[in-house]
Amino acid sequence: xxxxVLAALAVLTTIALASCGAPSTPDFVQKVxxxxxxxxxxxxIASEKGQTDAVKQFxxxxxxxHTQTTEELKGIVQAQSIKVxxxxxxxxxxxxxxxxxxxxxxxxxxxxxxxxxxxxxxKAEELFEKYAEKGDDAAxxxxxxxxxxxxxxxxxxxxxxx
Numbered sequence: 001x002x003x004x005v006l007a008a009l010a011v012l013t014t015i016a017l018a019s020c021g022a023p024s025t026p027d028f029v030q031k032v033x034x035x036x037x038x039x040x041x042x043x044x045i046a047s048e049k050g051q052t053d054a055v056k057q058f059x060x061x062x063x064x065x066h067t068q069t070t071e072e073l074k075g076i077v078q079a080q081s082i083k084v085x086x087x088x089x090x091x092x093x094x095x096x097x098x099x100x101x102x103x104x105x106x107x108x109x110x111x112x113x114x115x116x117x118x119x120x121x122x123k124a125e126e127l128f129e130k131y132a133e134k135g136d137d138a139a140x141x142x143x144x145x146x147x148x149x150x151x152x153x154x155x156x157x158x159x160x161x162x
Contacts, residue, residue, distance in 0.1 A: 022134035026084040027128065029140065032073055033086045035124055038094040039066035042120075045101045046113045055110045055161055058117070065154070069147060074137050111162065117158035124151050 023031065039062045046059025048117055077084060090098065104112040128148045135141035 010145070015149040022130045022136070023127070024139050025082055027133065027138040028131045028135065028144070029073060029077060029082060029084045030087060031127055032096070032124075033070065034091060034094060035120065035127075036070040036073070037087060037090055038071070038097060039120065041064075041090065041098050042101055042116065044115065045098070046109075048111065049104075049106070049109050051106060051110045055113055058157060058161060059113070061157075062117075062154070065150065069150075072143065076143055080137060080139050082137065082140070114158060114161035118162065121151055121155040121158055125155060 022028070043059040043062030043066065047056050047063065048059075049072045050056035050059055074086070076082070077086070089095075097120075101109070101113060101116070125148070128151055132141060132144040132148055135144060
């Protein structure tokens with residue numbers, strides 16, 4: 001009996017550890033596309049409403065960088081014939097972030113944007129690290145590994161904004 005319990009625990013532990021791995025390729029692609037869409041929209045707002053040149057420049061840089069990764073990802077999705085529905089609009093969570101930016105008073109804007117950017121890049125870094133390490137599509141995995149250092153640079157720059 002004791003051996004059966006231990007065997008069952010071993011199986012459950014293996015399943016639990018496996019579920020902590022990389023997201024599926026379609027899930028990764030969807031999350032990246034959503035994140036890029038948010039970054040572009042937030043960057044446009046920051047480049048207009050930012051109170052400091054640093055925030056305005058960072059916002060513009062995010063627009064350019066995330067537009068580029070979106071195009072690169074779309075090319076990989078087409079080339080690899082990955083079955084995924086790319087988002088056409090922001091989900092509720094990301095739309096709330098955009099609404100918060102639009103509603104921020106001028107004196108609070110830079111702080112609000114910086115805080116969102118640090119959080120967004122924390123999540124992106126974790127997502128890209130997991131996929132680069134354990135993803136199941138070689139081309140998408142290479143994209144994740146190549147993009148990860150750029151995300152880390154964005155993260156460091158975002159931290160300096162706050």
